Amino acid sequence: MFEMAAMRSPLNSLHGEDVPHVEFNGITLTELPFLRHYNVRFQPDDQQASSRFRQLLGFDAPQGPNIFVVHEDNLCAWLGPDEWLIVTPFHAKDSLDYALNEFAYGDDFVTRVDISAAQTIIRATGPKAADLLGRGVSYDLHPRNFQAGSCIQTVLARASVTLFAQSAAAVTIDIVVRRSFAEHLWNWLVDAGQESEFHSL
Amino acid sequence: MLKVFSKNQYSGLSLARNALSRHRKWPRVWRDPEPKNSYDVVIIGAGGHGLATAYYLAELHGVKNIAVLEKGWLGGGNTGRNTTIVRSNYLLDGNAKFYEHSLKLWESLSQQLNYNVMFSQRGVLNLAHSDPEMESFSIRGNAMRFNGIDAELLLADQVRRSVPYLDCSQNTRYPIFGGLLQKRGGTARHDAVAWGFARCADAHGVDIIQNCEVTGFKMTGNKVTAVETSRGEIQTGKVGLAVAGNSGRLAAMAGLKLPIESHVLQAVVTEPLKPILDTVVTSGASHVYISQTDKGEVLFGGDLDFYNSYAQRGNLPRVEYVVQSVLTLFPCLSRVRMMRTWGGVMDMSMDGSPIIGKTPIDGLYLNSGWCYGGFKATPGSGWCFAHTIAHDQPHMLNEPFSLERFSSGALLDEKGSGAFPNAH
Amino acid sequence: MLLIRCPWCGLREQAEFSCGGEAHIVRPLKPDELTDEQWADYLFMRDNTKGWQTEQWVHSGGCRRWFNAQRDTVTYKFGISYKHTDPKPEDGD
Numbered sequence: 001m002f003e004m005a006a007m008r009s010p011l012n013s014l015h016g017e018d019v020p021h022v023e024f025n026g027i028t029l030t031e032l033p034f035l036r037h038y039n040v041r042f043q044p045d046d047q048q049a050s051s052r053f054r055q056l057l058g059f060d061a062p063q064g065p066n067i068f069v070v071h072e073d074n075l076c077a078w079l080g081p082d083e084w085l086i087v088t089p090f091h092a093k094d095s096l097d098y099a100l101n102e103f104a105y106g107d108d109f110v111t112r113v114d115i116s117a118a119q120t121i122i123r124a125t126g127p128k129a130a131d132l133l134g135r136g137v138s139y140d141l142h143p144r145n146f147q148a149g150s151c152i153q154t155v156l157a158r159a160s161v162t163l164f165a166q167s168a169a170a171v172t173i174d175i176v177v178r179r180s181f182a183e184h185l186w187n188w189l190v191d192a193g194q195e196s197e198f199h200s201l
Numbered sequence: 202m203l204k205v206f207s208k209n210q211y212s213g214l215s216l217a218r219n220a221l222s223r224h225r226k227w228p229r230v231w232r233d234p235e236p237k238n239s240y241d242v243v244i245i246g247a248g249g250h251g252l253a254t255a256y257y258l259a260e261l262h263g264v265k266n267i268a269v270l271e272k273g274w275l276g277g278g279n280t281g282r283n284t285t286i287v288r289s290n291y292l293l294d295g296n297a298k299f300y301e302h303s304l305k306l307w308e309s310l311s312q313q314l315n316y317n318v319m320f321s322q323r324g325v326l327n328l329a330h331s332d333p334e335m336e337s338f339s340i341r342g343n344a345m346r347f348n349g350i351d352a353e354l355l356l357a358d359q360v361r362r363s364v365p366y367l368d369c370s371q372n373t374r375y376p377i378f379g380g381l382l383q384k385r386g387g388t389a390r391h392d393a394v395a396w397g398f399a400r401c402a403d404a405h406g407v408d409i410i411q412n413c414e415v416t417g418f419k420m421t422g423n424k425v426t427a428v429e430t431s432r433g434e435i436q437t438g439k440v441g442l443a444v445a446g447n448s449g450r451l452a453a454m455a456g457l458k459l460p461i462e463s464h465v466l467q468a469v470v471t472e473p474l475k476p477i478l479d480t481v482v483t484s485g486a487s488h489v490y491i492s493q494t495d496k497g498e499v500l501f502g503g504d505l506d507f508y509n510s511y512a513q514r515g516n517l518p519r520v521e522y523v524v525q526s527v528l529t530l531f532p533c534l535s536r537v538r539m540m541r542t543w544g545g546v547m548d549m550s551m552d553g554s555p556i557i558g559k560t561p562i563d564g565l566y567l568n569s570g571w572c573y574g575g576f577k578a579t580p581g582s583g584w585c586f587a588h589t590i591a592h593d594q595p596h597m598l599n600e601p602f603s604l605e606r607f608s609s610g611a612l613l614d615e616k617g618s619g620a621f622p623n624a625h
Numbered sequence: 626m627l628l629i630r631c632p633w634c635g636l637r638e639q640a641e642f643s644c645g646g647e648a649h650i651v652r653p654l655k656p657d658e659l660t661d662e663q664w665a666d667y668l669f670m671r672d673n674t675k676g677w678q679t680e681q682w683v684h685s686g687g688c689r690r691w692f693n694a695q696r697d698t699v700t701y702k703f704g705i706s707y708k709h710t711d712p713k714p715e716d717g718d
Contacts, residue, residue: 065633065634065635065688066634066635079688080633080688080689080690081633081688081690083688138626138637138638138640139637139638152634152687153634153641153686153687153688154637154638154641154686154687155640155641155686160686447675449671449672449673450673450675453672458666458670458671458672459670459671459673460665460669460670460671461671461673462646462647462671462673463673463675463698507643507644508644508680508696509644509646509647509673509674509678509680509698510698510699510701511675511698511699512698512699512700512701516626516627516639516701517626518626518639518640551668551669607665607668607669607670608661608662608664608665609661610661620668620669621646622646622671623644623646
């Protein structure tokens with residue numbers, strides 16, 4: 001069995017035992033470590049698989065591109081026409097893990113892979129969070145285009161990332177990044193935030 | 202050569218003589234003739250390779266009635282767009298012997314052409330960034346020496362001393378473990394190579410016809426009989442294609458499909474600086490090659506843009522990547538301004554090696570597929586292509602570069618990348 | 626910077642994509658019955674079109690799906706993007 005004390009997040013090396021957290025120029029960066037991440041694949045036109053997914057997990061996998069849904073503690077994001085990312089808190093692991101196991105071991109052609117150890121999430125909040133990410137992403141991250149509930153996969157500072165628009169009111173963007181790129185991306189974000197456009201008047 | 206230039210020979214004496222007329226009476230360097238109705242040999246493409254071919258056909262094989270057709274202007278394609286690197290540091294026998302022959306021609310080219318091509322043997326240094334890369338460099342260096350080519354394996358400290366501005370610290374993205382140096386490699390003035398060959402070919406009576414685009418071929422049975430151009434039809438029994446970048450398009454006019462994709466490759470120069478780099482430095486880690494021109498500009502290039510292109514212009518993401526690669530090696534250049542970027546269209550062949558030889562069509566000869574490295578081959582390519590056209594069979598040196606190798610399986614895949622033209 | 630339309634994700638920047646070369650080159654079903662020339666024709670020979678070409682792209686920095694797109698190899702203008710199981714469309718404008 002795992003114990004929390006023994007776990008290290010990909011960004012712990014920057015901040016010792018603490019959860020990485022910095023604030024500068026009205027932008028806050030925080031790591032959301034130790035969440036459970038699952039990659040789930042099945043054919044969306046497979047009626048049986050879709051209905052079993054709904055039955056076991058209690059919600060529908062989003063069908064449209066570039067969106068995610070939140071159901072209770074679980075976040076489910078569209079990654080491709082037959083692929084989803086499910087993120088859930090660590091404490092909810094057992095129940096969701098059980099449901100996904102049920103789902104994967106049925107007769108349908110479905111897969112689920114636990115990729116919790118492979119990636120982490122950096123949360124950027126503050127009025128200028130979108131501008132900060134905009135330094136490296138050509139996709140328009142302004143709330144009128146990148147509305148709450150949107151998610152896109154793109155490249156930020158040469159790292160593959162998935163961005164979630166969590167809240168439009170107080171701009172909050174979650175960045176899912178592979179663990180080996182996490183430290184690089186964190187440093188890049190902190191560095192990019194030093195540019196003069198982010199300095200408060 | 203001297204007898205050809207008895208009147209127009211460039212020398213100290215001719216300089217003094219023309220000084221008396223205030224340099225107003227220098228003769229034209231080449232003529233601008235109207236195309237004749239027929240030629241013994243027609244070369245398509247007045248770049249370095251085409252002009253060299255015409256020159257060696259006239260000089261070594263006694264062919265007198267030659268035309269070189271050019272759709273734009275002389276030396277206006279890849280000859281005028283490359284990063285001017287000359288080397289012969291190849292592993293495989295077929296490549297090593299051919300490029301070494303070319304390098305030997307380079308060494309006496311200025312004297313041979315009576316034209317200063319500014320060949321500078323400043324050395325070409327390939328950097329190694331890991332122990333395995335050092336190992337592979339020692340294999341390549343030994344193979345080169347077996348083929349009679351100079352090669353030196355340098356340790357990190359020797360690299361540091363010979364290229365002082367190179368970042369040799371341990372903290373860099375690509376630490377320097379050593380390098381493979383070919384001292385006889387270097388650079389040449391790219392335009393001068395085309396001009397020198399053009400001047401000599403013209404002196405031999407070769408008609409260099411610019412603004413003359415080839416629009417098709419006429420054939421009787423399986424034999425070429427004429428070339429159709431924007432300036433009329435030209436009868437000929439032998440046609441040589443030397444149009445890297447457009448080889449596939451021209452071959453298609455003759456009904457041939459080639460194992461070639463056209464890709465755009467970009468190059469960049471900075472503003473001129475005081476001398477900081479007296480050799481050519483290349484790195485395979487991020488694929489970049491850097492030298493300093495005689496004007497002082499730092500000249501560098503990198504990868505292709507990685508999509509098919511005939512546009513002779515590239516895109517900024519690649520420029521950004523190449524600049525980052527250069528700054529990884531030479532952080533001291535970070536505040537230097539970039540002056541120009543430009544692109545040329547490469548013939549990327551399916552095994553990364555060129556094609557010089559006959560085609561399934563009688564009288565049609567092919568010189569193509571030069572990938573990143575056609576410039577260094579210019580004299581050798583012309584020399585071998587001229588031999589192939591004159592004798593209707595390849596010389597020993599270009600036998601491995603046949604078009605048939607793609608069906609026979611005798612590929613020359615220097616990097617072992619397989620049938621991915623953009624990976625070579 | 627090219628803007629490329631992924632049939633699934635929509636219009637995105639060039640940095641998210643890789644080009645996979647000419648599309649609609651079909652692998653022969655019975656390679657062992659081909660001559661060396663026919664195999665070489667499949668494996669190595671390319672149309673290398675100047676102008677409109679259909680080619681394979683992969684949205685590697687996005688949804689990681691392969692698709693086909695029309696593109697002019699001289700102007701870099703993109704035509705339609707479509708799923709790689711769809712038939713080859715007419716050339717773009």
